[in-house]
Structures are given as C-alpha cells and as structure tokens.
Amino acid sequence: MLSTLILLSIGIPWFGAFLLWLAGDGKPRLQHSLAVMFALGGGAAALAMIPLASSEVALVIPVGAVFGDFTFIADGLGVFLAAVAAVIGSLAVIFSVDYMHGEHQLSRYYAFVLFFIGGMVGLVLTSNLLLMFFFWEITALCSYALISFHNDDPKAVAGGMKALVITQLGGIGLLLGALLLFAHTGNYDITALLANPGILPAGMLAFMAFGALAAAAAKSAQFPFQTWLPDAMEAPTPISALIHAATMVNAGVYLLARFYPAFKDVPYWPLAVMLVGVITALMAALMALSANDLKRVLAYSTVSQLGYMVYAVGAGGIFAAQFHLFSHAIFKALLFLSAGAVIHAVGTRDMREMGGLGRQMPLTRAVFVTGALALAGLPIFNGSWSKELVLEAGLKAAEAGGTLWMYILMVITAGLTALYTFRMVAMVFYGQPRTERHVHDAGAAMKVALVPLALATLVSWLAVGPFSRLLDEHTLPYHHLEAEPTLVWLKEVLAWPTLIVLAVVAAGILAWFGREKLAGITQFLRGLNWAASNSFGFEAVNRAVVAAVGWLAEKLRAFQTGQLNWNIFGLAAALVVVLAILLAGA
C-alpha cells in the first residue's frame, strides 16, 4: 500500500509532466486542467501517506552494481515534507491558472512544475543517498528552468544561471558525501549511517558532515551562498512561492535534520550550523529592511527564516526546526501568492510605486496581512509559536554550550523581522496611492489557493501535538524527539523568555511607527543599508570569481594559436614531459 502511494506521489506528477510535454502549446484550457488534475492527484497521494507513515523500508528497486538498491522509506519526517511539497504544489498550480493566464509555452511551465513536485517528493522519501542526490539535482534543474521561464528577459536568464551554478557547487558536497559513504560501506544506505555513524572513520564523517552543510547552505540560500535566492525572484510568482519559499529551499534544512543524529558528535559541526543560521538570519533581515522590490523583501525574509531553521537544527531542536518549516511553508507561500496577486494587478514589483492598494484589493490585503503577522511573529499566528520553539531550542543550547550571544542576536533579528514586515505592509497596502491605476482584486482561482493558506496560517499551530507524534513515532528511531499533547507544548512555549521576545517584536513594530523620531539611528543604518543592498560584498566575491574564470578562459585561448607549427610544438613538448616523468619515476 505504502509502496504504491510512494510510486503514485512521484509518478502522478511526472506522468502529468510528460503528458503536458506531449500536449504541446496552443490549448490553454487543456493545459491548465491537466496540470491541476495531476497536481491534485499527487497531493492526494502524498496526504494519504501521512496516516501510514512508518520507519520501515517501504519500497526497493534493485538497480545494479555501482548504483545500489534504490530504497524509499516513508517515515514521519519524509511524509510530512512530501505532503507539504505536494499540497503547496497543488495550490501553486491552481493559483497559476489565473496568474499565468494568456502566457505562451504553458506546457513547459507546468511540465517543470509537476516534474519538480515529483522530484521533491522523491527527495524526502528516499533513503538511498545517491538517489537523494539524483532528486536533489532534479529540483535544481527545475528551479533553474523555471527561474529562466521568461527567457527573453536577460535578468531572468542570469538569475537562473546563478541559481543553477551555486546550487550545483554546493551539491558537490552532497555528492562527495554519497561517494564517501559508498566507498566505506559499499552502499548508500542512509539508515545504516544514522544507526551507527561509526561505520565511517571520524575524519571522513567530519568531511561528510561539512560537505552536507555546504550542500544545505547552497540549497537553502544560507551564508555564504545566499546570493542566488534574491536573483531567483525573476521567476513567475507561483514558482517563487512553491520552490523558493515553501519547498526546495527547505531541502537544505531537511538534509541537516535528517543527518543530525549522525553528525551531531562531529566536533564543531553543530556550532558551525548554528553560526551559519545566525549570520544568515541577521544579514538577510538587514537586507530585507532596505530592499524596495516586494518579491526581494520576501526573498530576504525567506533566507532569514531559513536561517532560524538551520540555527534550530544546530541547536538540536530538530522538532522546532521542522515545525517552523511547516509554519513557514504555509505563511510564506501565502505571502508570495498574495504578493503575486498584487504584482499581477499592479504590474510592477517596486513597492515605492504601490501604496493604498488595500481599498481596491480587500481580500488580498486581508490574507497578506495574515501572512505578514505570522512572519512578524505576533501571537496567535502559526509563525510566532514555531519561532518561539526555535528560540527556546537556541536558549537550551546556549545554556549548555555558551552560545548566549547567538541567542541574543536571534532575538534581535526577531525584532528586525517585525520591523521590515510592517514596513512592507505599510508601503504596499496603506498610505496614499503613489500611482494612478485601476487595479482589480485576485481572480477566482487565486482565491481558491489563497484562502485555505490564510486559514492554515491561523490554525496550523494547533496541530503541534499530532505533528510531534507523527515525527516522534514514525520517524527513523534515531532522532529522539519528544511527543507531547498540544496543550503541553503551548504551556512550555509561554515561559518568561517568550515575553522578552514579544517585547522585542513589539519594539520592532514601534520602531516603524516612530521612524521619523529615530532619524539618527536611520542615519547610522544607512551605511549598513548600503552594505546590505550589496549583499555585504558577497555579490562582489561572486562577480570576482566569475570574472577570474572568464579571464583565465580568455588567456587560455591564446594557446590555441591555429598555427600548425605550434600545434606540433605541443606534441613535442608533451613527449618531452611524458618521457621525463617516466624516467624520473622509474
């Protein structure tokens, strides 16, 4: 049963992708309905797996010598993320029916979306590390193809390239990890590694652990690989919601969480993970504060929230990280999709040209504000509960490991989050309209996607009890999570540090309203803003690397002289070198 569902949840979207390729362009109704049908089918299959979750191997596909058996385990962690990918994927597809209305080459668009959904589900369900890498790369490929979907736009093409190259670069870390595991154990079985990390020598384990960290950082846009995500915002907005907010970028967090039991004793690894999370969260929050492009602000906030999750994993709060991931997937998808509705209506992404939109788009305003409050961490909304859990995990780690300064930075970041969230909401929906323009509210299909997400943002935190049970009882038994009823969790969250956090959040909000009076601080922040909008120099580093490679490539071309004499010279020189090496080595 479970094996069938696994095959279905990957196969249905992939089959749909294939059909869409075949369908070709020019029949938009057919294309839209095919896409919605197959996305919903995949979503249903993924949801049906939740009650069946088990930590046993559910499916084995023998492949052969060097590749090992392709195994799948639908455990709690896996089915949860699979469900998130498939369900949010379905909503994004439904939303696209309106958003992509009248676009060319819909087949290409939907095929890649469906291909991505299947790949993402496969990524979280497999327990073969090589296969995981395979799916990992598929998601990167789809992400690239979709970022560059509007490929007559050079910015979109450049953004896609950047995302592809950076995530590939990080992917090498995962590949090396897979190779290492195979080299030592003869297979790619993740479960065996989690059960007994000792099967790898300590040095190799450390190598693999940091390789995984690099891969995760690249995928989840963490420091120092964060630069690709903001540029990825050239993608159509439903893609930003699905891939660059709710699912693919979570793959990095998933990877770290999955391997935490194996890597947690690697010296300095948890510390490094936490550090990456803290730096990213803080830096991205500062950048969000100065950005004027609506989607970029959301992108930076995604990076920042992912930083929270990574921080939580490093601190040992696997459950907190996953719960925050859950909340974040919902409210960030909501934010992106409603931002998409705004952009679709206004025709620009620049927040300075918006303002006062609330009156014309009441529904969009309502759902956007819901998402924004969750992001800012106001109580009642799901984001606040999960962020509390993350910070509590951080505090626990601080007590044990002397990392209090990290905790403090994270709390300050929470305040900053509230600040930029309010700035964004105010600039988009309130104040005076800055341009004369008649806009209309979200379309029917958009509403179908937005409203469930908004409701979920309000109530998803109530599921904390069942959620913890799911992860605890059915996840591979190496994580040692605690399952408790919802009420116990809530009581635990409402402790004194929470009040401090809430105070900081409130301070952040007040800072926005009192921004004129804080001119001095603004002045001080201006320099920081400049640095932030240049990604603290990482853009420059990025460009420098690209330029250096380009320079080398250009210089090397001089050696292809096209002169026959020099060509023969190469031959003679090779002969001399080869003979000399042979003589010296003998």
Place this chain on the structure above:
Amino acid sequence: MWAILVAAGAVGCAVIAVSVRRLLVSALWLAGASALTALLLYLLGAPEIAAIELSVGAGLVTVLFVFAINIAGEEPIEKKSVVPRWLAGGIILAAVGLLAFMDLPRLTMGLPEMAGNDFMLNFWTNRRLDMLLQLILIFAGVMAVVGLLSEDPAKREHKEEGK
C-alpha cells in the same frame, strides 16, 4: 665503415632537404635521403625492402612531389619561423636526447646472427592481413585525391559568410 658514410649521407641529405628554400631542390634532396636510406636498409640485411624503398620512396614519391610543386608553384616565404628556432631546437634535443638516453643501453647489446629468411612467406602469409588492409588504405587515398582534386562539372559557388 660504409655504413657510417651512408648514414651520414642520408642525414645530410635530410638536413639539406628541410633547409633549402626552393621546393623542387628540397624534393630532390629528399629523394637522395630516401635512396641512401634504402642503401642503409640493404646494408642492414634487408634487400627486399631496400628495393621497394628505392622505387617508391626515391622514385614514386619524388615524382609526386615534383608534380605537386608544379601545380602549386614555388613561392617565396618569409624565412622567420613561427616557433623560435632556439625553442624548437631545444625541445627536439630534449626529446631525442631523452629517447636516446632511455633506449641506447638496451639496443647496443649486439645483433643475433641472421636466420634463414623468407620475406615473401612472411609478408604474404604471416602478415597477409596487413597486406589486405593496404587495399583499404589505397582505396581511401585514391578517394581522397579524387575528392580533393576533381573539378566539379556543375561547379557551385560556395559562399562563406562571417568566418
């Protein structure tokens, strides 16, 4: 003793063949080098191949060269080489020097006695696959020459744009 003279002659001819400027003269010196090589082969105890080298290498090939030079024509070409001569000389000295250094100790151990030989048997029986393959080589060579030099009756003008 004869061998030294012949060998020196062959090498000398080769040097002149590559260093004179006129192509026709170069081809003739190449024929000389070829003839002396044939002689050296004979001295080495390989009379059959010496005869063949004399007729093909010194004869046929020279004719072909003269033919080609006639069509292509002599042409004064600037003497300055593309690869600096010192660099070329250096790399060749290094390569040949290394080769000689590595090979000579094993090669100068002396020759075994000539065994009773039968070139025809060896070539037509033992190595007959090589012989058959020569047909392929000749076929391909003929194709290539015909293909390259044939004048097309309906000669189309090939335009090349934007090299």
Place this chain on the structure above:
Amino acid sequence: MIATKTAFTLLIALPLVAAPLIYLIGRLVYRSGKAKNNPAGWLALIVLLLTAGLWVLLYLRKKTETLVLITGQVTMAGDAVFLLMSITAIALGLMVVMFSIFYMRAEPGEEKFYALLSANIGSIIGLSATTDLFNLWVWFEAMAVTTYLLVAFYKDLPGSLESGIKYLVQSAAGSALILIGIALVVAETGTLELNLMAEMLREPNALLLAAGGLFLVGFGVKAALVPMHTWLPDAHSQAPSGISMMLSGIVIEAGLIAMLRVLGVFLQVTNLFGPLLLGFAALNMLVGNLMALRQTEVKRMLAYSSVAQVGYILLGFGTAFTLGVSDGSISAFFHLMNHALMKGLAFMAAGVLIYTLFLRNGSHATLKVTDLNGAARKYPLAALAFSIAVLALGGLPPLSGFMSKTAVFLTTFYTLNPWMIALVIFAALNAVLSLGYYAPLVNRMYRLEASEAVKNGAPMPWLMALPLILMALLIVVMGFYPMLLSDLFIPAGVNILPYAGF
C-alpha cells in the same frame, strides 16, 4: 545458419568491402542520370543494417563461443571491448547515414562520402578486434586516412582545407612516433602479439618506458589529449556535421582504446601510466571546459566539450590503470558509450539547424550561438534534442550523462586515495563550470524572439527526425535505468585490463 567464424569475418569485412561498391554503384547510377538522387546513402544504410544484424548474431553466439580469427600471425579476437566499440561505431554510423541522406544531398561527391564513412566504420571495427600491435597501427592508420577527406570534404571552403591539413599532419606525426615505439618493443621482445608481449614484459627497463611514452603521445594525438588536441576544434567544427558526430563520438575514443590496449601490456613494467592518464584527464577537463566557455560557434564549442569529456573518460581509465580496479574502466566505458550518444545527438541537432537555416539556402555559414535564438519555436524537436544532449553532457539528471559521470566519480572516489579524491573534487567543479556554457545554449533556443536565421529557415526533413528521437529517447531511458547496456560495458571494463597483476 552461418558459422560463427564466417559471421565474425563478415562483420569485419563487410563495411570495408562494401565501400568501393557503394562508390561505384553510386557513381554509375548517378552519372547515368537514371536516379534523381544519389543512391549511395541508401546503400550505406543497407550495408550498416546488415553489419548490425551480424553484430547481433555474434553477440548472441558470444555466450557460448569465443570469437577468434587467425590470419597468418595476426589474431583478431572478438572480445567484450570489440563488441562494445563495434556496436557503438555501427549504431552511430547508422544515425549518421540516416541524418546525412538529406544533409549531404546537395553536395557533389556524395558517393565518396558514404564509401569513406563505411570504410571508416569498418576500420574502427577492425581496430577494436586486433591483438597484434602492428596490425593495430595499420587499422589505426586506415581509420585516419579514411577520415582525411571526410574532414576536408568541403574542398572549396578554405576553413575546411585548413582543418584537414592540420588534422593530417598531426595524425601523421603521431603515427610516426607510434612506429618508433613499435620498433622499440619488437627489438625487446621479438613479437607483435599483445598477449605474448604482456607475458614477456615483466622487468621494468628504460627502453620499454620510452616505448610506452611514445605510444601515449602518438595515440594521444588521435585521442585529443591536451596539449595534442589542437587539431580537434578545427576538424570538428569544419567537417560536415555527420562527420563531426563520428569524429567526436567514436573516432577519438577508438584512438583512446587503441592506446589503452597497448598500454595495458606495460602494466607489469611500470605503474606510472595510470597517474599519467590521470594527469591528462585533469588537463583535458580544465582546458576543454575553459576553452568552450568563450566560443561563439556552436560546433566549435561542442568540439571543446569533447576535449573535456575525454577527460572524464580518462579519469575512469586512469583510476583503473593506477590501482588495477576494473570498476574504473567499467564506468569509463559507460561514459564512453554515453558520450557517443550525447555528443552524437548534440552535433546532429546542431547539424539539423545548420541544414535548415543555411545549407538549404545554399549557404555554408557557420552556426553561431546567436543563431540558436528562438529555434525552439520553429524547430521544437531539434531544440528539445539539443537541450537534452547538452544538459546530459553537463551532467544533469535524469539524463544518462549524470549517471555515467557519477559512476566515474564514484569509482575514482572509491579508492579513497587523497589524490584521487582531490581529482574528483576538481572534476566535479569542472562539471559545474561546464554548465556555464551548456545552460545558456538551452536558454537561447527557448528565447522568444527568433533570430534572423531562424525566421528564414527551411522546414526539417522527415528522415532527420528519426535519429534525433531515437538518440534522445535512449539518453533519457538510460538516465532512469543506467544498467540498460551493462551487458556491454561491464565485460568490456574487465576486458581492457587483462594484464593487470595487482
């Protein structure tokens, strides 16, 4: 049923014997004016289909019988390497012929093209079967001579002639070095039979090292090892597209296999050839990828990418030779077959565009990357095939290139030698670098505004669609089921290392 030995003889002889017939019939029929189009292409297609049939027959018999053919002192052995290389050559040849029937239609001397192509395939088949050192050289030379005209086929285009002469001179210089190497080995052992030789060569000595070095460099010219690769970008970009497919897909690999067959004999003498191969692998990857980065002509870019891909293949073989593990050569053969598919498809798709955009309009212009803009809208099949090919070359899943590249990395990494690990990291970085030129190609084709050339393009002939679809399909299928052809490459990988005594 015909005897196995006869079938084996026929398999080697058929394409060679057919070559003059193709020429003659094609010439006579065409000159007589009876046929509107030259029948040589269809003849070649039939010959290759027959050859493929013979191959299948032999493949089925192989399980029960050993294939040996002895003519005089020369032994031809139909081992696993032979089976792999010959079917790759035959299959690629079939694709080339199918593609070229339209592509070459306008060219004078079509019959020479197919005759030489058939002879070339025959010589690759022979090359991969022989176990006699000198006979190997002769086959190697035959393979080279049959391609000279094919490279310089457009005899009225200066660029084509230039690339032809460079190719010829470098090949000839390399083959002279091989001859010196053969002389050295014969002087030492007195035999040309590789198996006998391997038994005799146990003691290391400097002369044998020199011979090995000469073989490495001499065969290396054909296998496009950096820095002997300089002929390759010219020849691949100037040749007719079908020939580019052959050159890149099988001819350079055949040179590599010839080299490895010979170097395998020296494994008892020295263990230095493995590291040397690895060194060349690193150089090839780096130079190939960096050079490809700045190319503006599609075929030239693909040519440089061949240089890089040879590096990946060498990485596997180098591992096998360094440590005597057959896993390395198995994955290298896997990548070799894949590369024939991927690069063949890439050149073919580029060729389809050259044909529809330029040749049909009577122009011999080169295909610039900017000409690809918007090609997908008018030529969806060609653009899709080209995208699949280059993305597979770049190593993206779920395409076969990912699987084979990963397999090579994997087997190299498996040795856990720090140098090997460093090399794998280097290779992986290179794979990322290669996306820097593959991905923009795909982007361009799916761009919305079409280039001028695309707007004026002619429709694609039906016969070109078939090989495009076949090859693209195979690439995708092998991405999901990499072991599809494992019966070919696993025995071949074991087979290439018969003398490793580790």
Place this chain on the structure above:
Amino acid sequence: MNSIEILPVVIAAVFCLLGIGIYALLVTRNLIKVVVALQIMVKGALLALVAAGRLAGNVDLGQSMALTVIVADTIVAVVGLALAVQIRRHFGTLDLKSIATLRK
C-alpha cells in the same frame, strides 16, 4: 659487412632523422616542406622497424612492417600534397602563417 658495428650507426641515423623531421615540422612555414618533413620522420621509422626486426632475429618481420609503412605513408603524403595543392588554390599561398585562420 660487420653486423656488430652497423647497429649503432643505424640507431644514430634513426634518432637524427626523427629529430630533423620534427624540427622541420616546428620551423618550416611552407606546407609542402611540412610533407617533406613527415617523409623524413617516416624514413627514420622505417630504419627503426627493420633494425628492430634484425635485433629480434627476424628481419623479415621488420621488412614486412616496413613495406606496409611505406605504402601507408606514401598515401598520407599523396593526400597531404593534394590538400596542399587545394590550399594553394584557395588561400593563394602555402605559408602556414597565412592559413591559420581557425584559432581560439
């Protein structure tokens, strides 16, 4: 004919011819002389093969190989010359420096 002393002479000739051939390939700029240089290299190889056969006690093996080499390299020379003629026709020159249009 003293067979003991002819061998070093032949070997020296082999290396000299080989060296001269490659050297000429490196420095000559005339296409037809490139073909001459190739021929000289092959002369060296011929001598080497026959000498090797002689050293191995089977001079006819060397002779057989040499015969095939002569045929093969004559064909290469012919094709090379044909290409040279055609190049002269289309480039108007045999100067290697002027026919290096394909680069980078």
